[in-house]
Amino acid sequence: MDRIWQVGIRLLSVVTAVVFLTPVVWMLALSVKPEGGSLLELSGGLRLGWTLANYRKVLGEAPIFGWMGNSLIVAVCTTVLILLLSSMAAYAFSRLPFRGSRMLFVLFLSGMMIPSEATLIPLYLIMKEYGLLGSLTSLILPAVAAPLGIFVMKQFFDGLPKELEEAARIDGAGPLRIWLSLFLPLSRPAMGALGIFTFIGSWNDFVWPLISISDKAYMTITLGLPAFQSSYVQQYALPMTANALATLPVLLVFIFFQKQIIQGIAFTGGKEG
Structure with missing residues (x-):
């Protein structure tokens, strides 16, 4: 019974972690997509390719580090x-x-x-x-x-x-x-x-x-x-x-x-x- 309880707690922890990490992963994935790519589908970024142009443009136009x-x-x-x-x-x-x-x-x-x-x-x-x-x-x-x-x-x-x-x-x-x-x-x-x-x-x-x-x-x-x-x-x-x-x-x-x-x-x- 204790082992079942421990397994259930771990599964719940994993599910909770996935729920909280999903917005972070989505944000990071969207930041390396070309503008105009798929907003909701992460696979859209794979088809369009990954790029760091967004980071270069942001750092060039806004004093982020300041x-x-x-x-x-x-x-x-x-x-x-x-x-x-x-x-x-x-x-x-x-x-x-x-x-x-x-x-x-x-x-x-x-x-x-x-x-x-x-x-x-x-x-x-x-x-x-x-x-x-x-x-x-x-x-x-x-x-x-x-x-x-x-x-x-x-x-x-x-x-x-x-x-x-x-x-x-x-x-x-x-x-x-x-x-x-x-x-x-x-x-x-x-x-x-x-x-x-x-x-x-x-x-x-x-x-x-x-x-x-x-x-x-x-x-x-x-x-x-x-x-x-x-x-x-x-x-x-x-x-x-x-x-x-x-x-x-x-x-x-x-x-x-x-x-x-x-x-x-x-x-x-x-x-x-």
Whole structure:
């Protein structure tokens, strides 16, 4: 009975993987078809032949790498700052109790219940007031306030044995030294999962960059693609080629860090405080 159950789970996993991979394969196949080829039949591309002309045309007509560079700067800076600040705040909540810490932690967590759309106007006014609107900084700073990051890191720190911290204190280490030399190295699994999700979320962000950025020089890939595709509304191969190029970094992150992603899903979904 157990073997039948395992076989059924594996078959279901394979079917699910095929369903999710089909759009990706279709996008990649369409990106190497000549324009005017069959849209729905992959075999049509085989009859017409494969070509890289679409990629050459896209790279020649649109600053794809510039948009990707802006997205990379925003995603990397956001990820680093969230990991740094979330781990520091989580360490304070977990191991440095102070008056009102529980109430303050609940206040932080309440931010997870506020939809991001409700903060767009206040964020816009704040960025405009400080002269940051329209810059990459305006995309990085608002994302640094990450209640989920604090929650995930605190859950992990709560599970670490207190004997390690006590031994470090006996050796003369202060709170900053303990956080830097002990807690950060031990929290690599949690930080890896949080970092990957933060990077992907920042890379795919669209609404706030659409409101904040107006200069083409600071456009991220999520803003540049619609602008490029609007010039080819009657074509399919070129927009799909641009989408394939924009999706490549996220695909690489998933391919090389899929183990950490799976562990992160299991950690954030099933970790007990």
